[in-house]
Amino acid sequence: AIxxxxxxxxxMGSFKFSANHAMAGIAFTWFMACSCAVPPLFGWSRYLPEGMQTSCGPDYYTLNPEYNNESYVMYMFSCHFCIPVTTIFFTYGSLVCTVKAAAAQQQESESTQKAEREVTRMVIL
Known part of the structure; x- marks a missing residue:
């Protein structure tokens, strides 16, 4: 989206995405993934077996203050849901507005040309 x-x-004219930009995107993705996965390993919340007991996931259900689950869930919701969704809405909203403005400008240009042709035709005839 960005x-x-x-x-x-x-x-920005000659701005082109390079390998450095791709590496920065990959590094940011890994940082976000680690910031989701690592906190329970150090005691902020915890992992529990899920489903058929073949995989683990964060403990969203326990209200025991010993595990700090509420703060972890609020952190996950704000940093890993609200901020990305807001970013996506802003970037795609801006993109839609820019494309609509460009389309309106192009349409205005075509209508102006059509009007000029009509006036020219009327003057000649």
């Missing part, structure tokens, strides 16, 4: 926003809404 890449599309930069390319469409903020064209």
């Amino acid at each position: 890449e599309r926003y930069i390319v469409v809404c903020k064209p």
Whole structure:
């Protein structure tokens, strides 16, 4: 979403995505994944077996203050849901507005040309 926003809404002439930009995106993705997965390993919340007891997931259900589950769930909700969703809504909303403005400008240009042709035709005839 951010890449599309930069390319469409903020064209900077000769700006091109390079390998460094890709590496930064990969590093950010790993950072976000680790910031989700690592806290329970150090005691902030915990992992519990889920479903058929063949996989583990964060403990969202226990209200025991010993595990700090409520703060972990609030952290996960705000940092790993609200912020990304807000970013996506902002970038795609801006993208839609930019594309609509460009389409309206192009349509206005075509209508102006059509009007000029009509006036020219009327003058000649």
